[in-house]
Each structure stands twice: as C-alpha cells, then as structure tokens.
Amino acid sequence: MVAAGFAPEGDVTAEIIRLADVSKIYGSGDATVHAVDHVSLSVKEGDFLAVMGPSGSGKSTLMHILGCLDIPTSGEYLFAGEDVSRMDERELASIRNRRIGFVFQQFHLLSSMSAWRNVELPLLYRAAKDRRQMAMNALAQVGLTDRITHRPNELSGGQQQRVAIARALVTDPTMILADEPTGNLDSKASREVLDILTGLNKSGHTIVLITHDPNVAGVAERVVEMADGRLRDRVAA
Amino acid sequence: MNLLRTFDTGMRGLLGHRLRSILTTLGILFGVAAVICTVGIGTASADSVNSRIAALGTNLLTVSPGSTTSFGVRGGSGSANTLTMEDVAGLADKQDAPDVAAVAPVVSGTATLVSTSTNWSTTVNGSSPGWLVTNARSLAAGVFFTQQQVNQHAQVVVLGTTTAQDLGVTVGSQVTISGAPFDVVGILTATGSTGFTNNDDLAVVPITTAQDQITGGSPDSVQRILLSATSSATIGSAYLEADQLLLQTHHITNTATADFNITSASTLASTAASVTTTLTILLASVAAISLLVGGIGVMNIMLVSVTERTQEIGLRKALGATPRDLLRQFLIEAATLSFIGGVLGVGAGLLAGFLVPRLAGIAVTITATPVIISVCVAAGVGLIFGVYPAARAARLAPIAALRAE
Ligand SMILES: Nc1ncnc2c1ncn2[C@@H]1O[C@H](COP(=O)(O)OP(=O)(O)O)[C@@H](O)[C@H]1O
Ligand SMILES: [Mg+2]
Numbered sequence: 247m248v249a250a251g252f253a254p255e256g257d258v259t260a261e262i263i264r265l266a267d268v269s270k271i272y273g274s275g276d277a278t279v280h281a282v283d284h285v286s287l288s289v290k291e292g293d294f295l296a297v298m299g300p301s302g303s304g305k306s307t308l309m310h311i312l313g314c315l316d317i318p319t320s321g322e323y324l325f326a327g328e329d330v331s332r333m334d335e336r337e338l339a340s341i342r343n344r345r346i347g348f349v350f351q352q353f354h355l356l357s358s359m360s361a362w363r364n365v366e367l368p369l370l371y372r373a374a375k376d377r378r379q380m381a382m383n384a385l386a387q388v389g390l391t392d393r394i395t396h397r398p399n400e401l402s403g404g405q406q407q408r409v410a411i412a413r414a415l416v417t418d419p420t421m422i423l424a425d426e427p428t429g430n431l432d433s434k435a436s437r438e439v440l441d442i443l444t445g446l447n448k449s450g451h452t453i454v455l456i457t458h459d460p461n462v463a464g465v466a467e468r469v470v471e472m473a474d475g476r477l478r479d480r481v482a483a
Numbered sequence: 484m485n486l487l488r489t490f491d492t493g494m495r496g497l498l499g500h501r502l503r504s505i506l507t508t509l510g511i512l513f514g515v516a517a518v519i520c521t522v523g524i525g526t527a528s529a530d531s532v533n534s535r536i537a538a539l540g541t542n543l544l545t546v547s548p549g550s551t552t553s554f555g556v557r558g559g560s561g562s563a564n565t566l567t568m569e570d571v572a573g574l575a576d577k578q579d580a581p582d583v584a585a586v587a588p589v590v591s592g593t594a595t596l597v598s599t600s601t602n603w604s605t606t607v608n609g610s611s612p613g614w615l616v617t618n619a620r621s622l623a624a625g626v627f628f629t630q631q632q633v634n635q636h637a638q639v640v641v642l643g644t645t646t647a648q649d650l651g652v653t654v655g656s657q658v659t660i661s662g663a664p665f666d667v668v669g670i671l672t673a674t675g676s677t678g679f680t681n682n683d684d685l686a687v688v689p690i691t692t693a694q695d696q697i698t699g700g701s702p703d704s705v706q707r708i709l710l711s712a713t714s715s716a717t718i719g720s721a722y723l724e725a726d727q728l729l730l731q732t733h734h735i736t737n738t739a740t741a742d743f744n745i746t747s748a749s750t751l752a753s754t755a756a757s758v759t760t761t762l763t764i765l766l767a768s769v770a771a772i773s774l775l776v777g778g779i780g781v782m783n784i785m786l787v788s789v790t791e792r793t794q795e796i797g798l799r800k801a802l803g804a805t806p807r808d809l810l811r812q813f814l815i816e817a818a819t820l821s822f823i824g825g826v827l828g829v830g831a832g833l834l835a836g837f838l839v840p841r842l843a844g845i846a847v848t849i850t851a852t853p854v855i856i857s858v859c860v861a862a863g864v865g866l867i868f869g870v871y872p873a874a875r876a877a878r879l880a881p882i883a884a885l886r887a888e
Contacts, residue, residue, distance in 0.1 A: 259657065315882040336805050342881075343803020354798050358499025363502055370488055371803040413802070 248382035249303055261327070262310060262421055262452055263289035268321030269475075270307050281307040282318070283475030289454065291420065294447040296455045299472030305456045306425055308472065312454060313346050313423045314338045328419070343371050347414025347451075351426035353406045354449060355398040355413075362394040372417070384416035385409070388442055390442055395413045404435025421452040440465050489808065493815035507869075508824040511861040514777025517826025518770040518857035519849060520835040525766035527846035530758035542584070543617055544722055546570075546708040546729065549742040555606035565742040566705050570732060574710060575613075579728050582721040587613030588690055588705035590702050592698040596686060597659040598650040604647050607660060607686045609693020610709075625654035625669030631675045633689040641669040645683040660686070663696050718747055767853075774857060778864035785868040789876070790887055796876040797885030808875040809868070813877075817869025821862035826859065829854055 269281040281304045289295055296307050310316035311323065313471045314330055315436040323330045325341060333341070342348075347368075374380065385394055388408040398406050407427060414422050424443060428436035444465055447453045453465055463469045470477050497504045548565045568588065573579060573587045589611040595602055608614070615627050628639045640658065642650070647670050652658055655666045663687065674682045694702050712721035722745055735741050796809055832854070836847040876884050 310882045315885070316880050325681045339800065342801060348801055354794075354801075356499075356795060356798065359495070365493070367799065368802040370492060371799075371808060377634075417803075451594050483718070 260291045261285065261288055262291050262293075262325065263454075264322075264327075265311075266322040266324075268311060268312060268323055270304075270316070271319045276345045280304075282474045283479045284321070285475070287470070287477060289421075289452060291452050292447070292450060294444075294453045294455070294465075294467045296457060296462040296466035296469045297472055297477075298457055298460065298469055300458055304475040305472050305473040306460075307475075308477075309423050309425045309456050310456065313348055315348075316343055339371070343368055344417060345420045347417065347419040347422040349407070349410050349422065349424035349427045350416050351429040353398070353403075353410045353430075355406055355409060358397050360395045360397055361390060361401065361412075361436040364398070364409055365416050367413060368417050380416055381412070384412035385468065387415065387436075388412045402435070402436060403431050406433070407431060407439050408442065411439065415446060416449070418462045419451070421454065422446060423454050423456075425456045426458070427455070428456070428459070436462070484776075485602040486811075487810045488534075490815055493812050493819065494600040496812065496816050497819060500629070500788070503784055504820060505780050505790055506623055507820045507865060508827065510777040510780035510784070511821060511865050512777075512828040514774040515825055515854075515857045516831035516835060517773035517777075518853050519829065519832025520847065521766040521770040522763075522850045522853035523563045523832075523836050524839070524845055524846035525759075525763035527848040529740055529763055530848055531846060532755050532759045542711045542718055543619070544573075544710040544712065544718065544725060544745055544747045546710065546725065547744050547746070548706070549744050565733065567703050568705060569703070570729060571611075571705060571708055572706065573728050573732055574608060574725055580721070580724040582717040582724055583710050585613040585616040585711045587611050587617045587709040589707040589709060590693050590700070590705055590870070591689060592697045593706075594661045594691070594697050596650055598652050598656065601649070603646060603649045603685060605643075605663045605684050606698050607688060607693065609688055609690035609698060611690055613711075614709065617681065617711040618669050619711075620671045620674070621672045625667070625808055627669050627687075628689055633691055636691040636695055637689055638663060638665045638692060639668045639689065640665040641671060641687045642667060643681075643685045644673045644867065645681060646686060649684075660688070661697050703826075708773050722747060760857065770857070772854070775800055777861060781861075781864050782868045784871065789872040792873060793876040793879075793884050793887035796873065797879070797881050798888065800877075800881035801885060810874055811879040813870050813873035814866070814868025817866045818862075820866035820869065824865060825862050827856040829858060832857075 262290070265285055268282060268287075269280060270287050272279040272281055283304070285308065297308060299305050307316070308437060311318050314333075317331065326345065330338070330341075339460070343479050345446060353464040356367070357435055359367075361377065362381040362385060365384050366377050369380060371378040376468075382391070382394065386409050389411065390408055393405060394402060396405075398409070401409065408429075410424075411427075414424075422443070429438060440462065444456065453466070455462070457463050468479075470479055506636065546566060566588075571588045574583055586639050586739055586803070587610045591602060591606055594607045595604045596607075597603075609702070611633050615621070622641070627641055628637060632639055642652070642658075648654065650658060654667055654670060658665050658667060671683070671685075688697070690705070691702065694700060699707075699718075710721060710725055712718040725745055729743055729745075730738065730741060733742055738761055755883075784847055792813075795803075799809060800806075812862065833849065836849045837846050839847050876887070879887075
C-alpha cells in the first residue's frame with residue numbers, strides 16, 4: 247500500500263523504509279533547531295546502510311524517527327509501505343516489537359535483571375513460547391553463552407553491548423537500528439560488535455548503522471552523510 | 484501481554500528493587516499499625532469511662548450545701564450545713580416533685596468497724612432505704628434496713644463486699660461501730676471502683692443511728708440529699724422541681740445566692756464523654772499523622788525512582804510494550820506492595836493490641852472502622868504514587884522517556 251501521488255520505484259515490497267521530505271524541528275522562535283531538515287531516504291530490505299556525520303548533525307533524531315520512537319514534525323514516512331503517521335500507539339508498539347531491533351550507544355539494559363532476562367524483554371510483549379530458549383539462542387549468536395545469568399554490572403562494556411544486540415535480534419526483526427553502537431567501546435570490542443552486525447546483515451537483516459566514525463561506517467555497503475540535519479549520498483569507500 | 488505474564492513481570496520488578504519494595508511496604512505497615520493501635524487505645528479508654536459513668540447511675544441528682552456568707556465573706560462550696568430533714572420530706576412529696584422517684588438523705592463519716600476477728604476503718608454513711616435506689620445499687624445477700632428501722636434508730640448495718648470480706652463477716656454477724664454493736668443485715672453487690680473511690684468499701688446505717696453515734700450533729704441537718712429521677716429522660720424536670728422547691732423552702736429569691744448546689748451524674752457523664760471524645764480525636768490525629776508520614780515515605784520512595792522507572796518505561800516501549808502493558812505492570816507492583824503492607828500492618832496492629840495491654844497495662848479495643856480506613860488510605864497512597872508517575876511516563880514518546888534525567 248502506497249500513499250497517493252507516490253510513484254513506486256521497482257520492487258515496492260522490498261522497500262522497507264521510505265522517507266519523503268521528513269523534518270524534525272525542536273523548540274520555537276530563536277531556539278528553533280532543525281534537527282532533521284527535509285530528508286528523503288529509501289532503504290531496501292537486506293541493505294546495510296551507514297549514516298555518518300558529526301555530533302549534533304541529527305543522526306540520532308533521524309534514527310528515532312526511523313524506529314518509530316519519535317514522530318516527525320512534517321513529511322511522510324512509510325515503513326514497509328505503510329504510513330507510520332496514521333498508526334496508533336498499539337500499531338507502533340507492534341511494529342517496534344516485531345519489525346525493528348534497537349541497539350543504543352548507552353546499551354539501555356535493565357540493571358536489576360540478568361543477561362537472559364534482558365534479552366527476553368521484547369518477547370514479553372508478543373506471543374512467544376520458549377522465551378528462555380529463544381533468549382539463549384540469541385545470546386549464543388553473540389557469543390555470550392557463558393554469561394546468561396550475569397547482571398549488566400558484572401559484564402564489560404563490549405559484553406553489555408552484545409547482550410543489547412542479542413535483545414535486538416531475539417525477535418528476528420526485519421531491521422536493526424544501531425545508534426553509535428561502538429561509541430562507548432574500545433577497538434577490540436567495537437570490532438566484535440561490527441562483526442556481529444555484518445553477520446546479521448549477511449543472514450538477511452536490514453541494518454542501519456549510525457556513527458560519526460568513517461572507519462565504522464566503512465563496514466556498510468552504502469553510506470549517507472548527514473550535516474546540519476541534511477542528508478546526502480556518498481559512495482562507500 | 485497476558486495477565487499471568489504481566490504478574491510475573493511485576494513480581495520480578497519488585498524483587499529486582501528489593502530495598503524500594505521493602506521500604507514501601509514498611510511505610511504502609513507502620514501507618515496502618517499505628518492507626519489501629521492508637522485508635523484502639525482511644526476506643527478502650529472511652530469505653531471504660533463510659534461504663535464507669537453508667538455505673539454511677541445517670542438518673543442521679545445530688546443536692547449539696549452551697550456557700551455561706553458570714554461578715555461579707557463567702558465561704559467555699561459545702562461550707563454551710565443548710566440542708567435539713569424538712570427539705571428531704573419536701574423532695575419526697577410526689578405532689579411537688581412528681582419526677583423524683585426516690586430521695587435519700589446522707590450523712591457520712593469515718594469510723595472503725597470491729598468484728599470478732601479484726602478491725603477495719605471505712606466510710607460509714609447514714610441514710611434511708613432510698614439510698615439503694617438513688618445509688619443504683621443492689622444486695623448480694625440479706626436485706627436493706629427499712630424506714631421503720633430508721634425511725635427506731637435501729638443498730639443495723641449494710642456492708643460493701645470489700646468491707647464484709649475484710650472484716651470476715653456475713654449476714655447475721657455482729658460488728659461494733661464506734662463502740663456500739665450492730666447487726667449485719669445485708670451485703671451489697673460489688674460494683675468496682677470509680678476513679679480513686681472503691682464503691683465496695685463502705686457501711687450504710689440508718690441516718691438516725693448515724694447521727695446518734697457516729698457523725699454527731701443536729702438530728703435535723705443532713706450533709707447531702709440524693710435524688711433519683713423517674714428515668715434518665717426526666718432528669719431535667721426532676722432537677723427543676725428540686726431546684727424550685729428548695730429555693731422556696733429556703734426563702735431564696737435570687738438564684739445567685741442559693742445555699743445549695745444540684746449536680747447530676749449526667750452532667751458528669753457529658754463532661755466525661757466530651758473528655759473522651761477529645762482524647763479519641765487526639766489519638767486519631769496522632770494516628771492520622773503517622774499514616775501521613777508513612778504515606779509521604781511511600782510517596783518519596785516512589786518519586787525518587789521515577790527517573791529510573793521512566794527510563795525503564797521508555798526502554799520497554801521501545802521494545803514493544805503498549806501503555807496498557809506498562810500500566811498493568813505498575814498497577815500489579817503497587818497493588819502487591821500495598822496489599823502486603825496492609826496485611827502486615829493489620830497483623831502488627833492486632834499484635835500490638837494483644838501486647839500493649841499485657842506489657843503496658845493499657846487497654847486496647849480494636850474495632851473494624853480504623854482497620855478498614857487505614858488500610859484503604861495506606862493502600863490508596865501506595866497505589867496512587869506507584870501508578871501515577873508510571874501512567875504519566877507511559878504516555879510519553881518512547882524516546883522522551885528513554886532519555887529522561
Ligand atoms: N529533545 C530535544 N530538544 C531540543 N533539541 C534537541 C533534542 N534532541 C536533539 N536536539 C538537537 O537536535 C540536533 C541533533 O541532535 P542529534 O540527533 O542527537 O545529533 P547526533 O545524534 O547527530 O549527535 C542537536 O542540535 C540537538 O541539540
Ligand atoms: Mg547521537
């Protein structure tokens with residue numbers, strides 16, 4: 247389903263993200279910030295896209311819009327062909343739960359829970375049997391089989407981010423959004439995280455990786471650059 | 484998310500934040516227990532005062548002498564001996580005082596009673612058969628002396644149970660009072676003590692005999708006159724009748740200079756009732772304050788954790804929780820804490836109600852109302868402050884909640 251006046255290009259069903267003239271404006275008057283400024287973007291299923299740009303250029307804001315965590319001020323956003331602005335809270339929650347996995351720079355693990363309980367979290371909001379087994383499998387995929395009962399504060403930064411990745415992939419989402427996933431990690435841990443993301447892309451997941459670091463962006467097939475809220479394409483190195 | 488899973492999530496939330504859960508529970512527990520215990524103490528003391536007042540007889544009026552004026556100086560109340568047997572006769576007149584059921588003149592003094600085995604000093608009242616009715620007393624054994632025995636100055640005595648026991652006498656025994664022999668004709672039923680007065684330690688003899696041998700004084704003057712109204716409803720009219728009659732016989736026109744006072748047990752009762760009401764209100768305020776303090780404690784704990792909870796809510800929303808899922812989770816968490824705190828609070832309150840009388844000797848009467856009210860208030864506070872911040876956070880955009888500081 248495509249909104250009127252929007253000509254489909256090629257294989258519509260394979261297009262997972264379609265942003266048309268999307269803006270996000272914070273504040274008003276003198277304090278107005280165009281965090282995302284008339285951005286149009288198309289991402290196809292199976293893509294590995296990196297969004298690169300300096301700090302404050304609007305990358306995170308863009309990711310929040312892509313992940314249905316925030317609503318744009320203007321413009322149109324189609325997720326898998328459906329208009330997100332027409333969805334209610336429940337439908338958005340369902341999309342976040344079933345179609346999207348998030349990886350944040352600050353990990354955002356619940357400190358009172360063990361690794362596998364953290365990974366299990368998204369499964370609580372959908373019909374899922376064998377939640378423990380699914381969480382174990384996801385942790386195995388990120389190489390943390392021996393850390394399942396550890397609390398976040400008993401894990402290194404790299405391990406915590408891998409738990410977060412396991413939590414993002416446990417629902418087998420169409421798309422994984424990673425906002426500076428290596429921002430708080432040393433180079434070895436960063437490498438591991440990027441390897442896992444590359445592996446996930448190989449197994450068919452669409453990945454949008456946000457970073458300020460050209461070396462990190464280099465693992466993606468396609469890189470777009472952001473500056474002052476505006477987006478422009480760049481050929482991958 | 485189904486209910487069982489929500490419940491499971493809620494329980495894990497509570498266990499994951501053990502300190503917060505325990506503090507909240509304690510806040511509710513102490514609030515509830517304090518209310519139950521303090522209101523219980525208030526209720527018990529009100530009950531005991533009321534039953535003591537009831538034992539006094541609320542139909543009773545006491546006429547006592549007023550003050551005298553000599554050389555322009557007014558003496559204190561009771562300084563005159565202005566009541567006479569003539570007054571007694573007048574008050575007993577059904578025509579002039581139809582609402583007065585019984586009249587008893589009283590003179591009293593302290594004397595030593597001697598039995599074959601021991602001796603005992605106590606209050607000896609001289610009165611008439613009306614004493615029994617006006618004091619709302621009854622006999623455990625024997626009979627009360629008759630008007631005829633009063634007229635004959637008979638050497639007979641009715642004893643309180645304590646006095647009889649201490650003297651080791653029963654009906655038919657003889658005791659010596661102030662050197663004269665008396666036959667014990669009756670023993671009064673025990674009533675217990677009113678404040679500092681033991682109502683079971685006394686002797687009653689005919690007023691004529693008392694004036695002759697114990698208290699002395701003119702055979703015509705009496706120290707007090709006891710009246711009982713026909714019912715507690717007529718006590719007001721009995722009072723007015725007695726007042727009118729005595730003013731007339733004493734030739735007093737200005738009521739301010741009356742040489743007698745009439746007091747009623749019901750004025751005492753209403754005074755005591757207002758005192759106990761005040762006491763209960765005081766204790767209830769203390770209880771309400773402890774409930775409030777407990778509530779503020781709960782509120783603080785909940786509000787301090789709002790940021791942390793808001794971030795948790797943001798994360799859960801990002802992972803697919805709907806506002807309804809979140810509301811349910813926090814409702815279950817808060818309800819569980821409130822329930823546990825309430826139940827433990829009632830338990831602690833009941834335990835205190837059991838221990839305080841035994842350890843501190845203070846009576847506690849536990850009634851349903853404070854239990855219900857305190858549990859509702861405490862649980863309400865727990866629920867509102869547990870759910871309200873969560874409900875607000877659940878309505879935020881996920882990213883706003885996730886980035887809360
Ligand atoms: N909630 C907000 N309120 C106001 N301004 C914001 C808010 N979030 C981000 N911004 C502003 O939007 C711009 C883009 O921020 P962000 O998307 O975080 O950039 P990046 O992730 O590229 O560092 C910045 O100038 C930032 O100050
Ligand atoms: Mg950012």
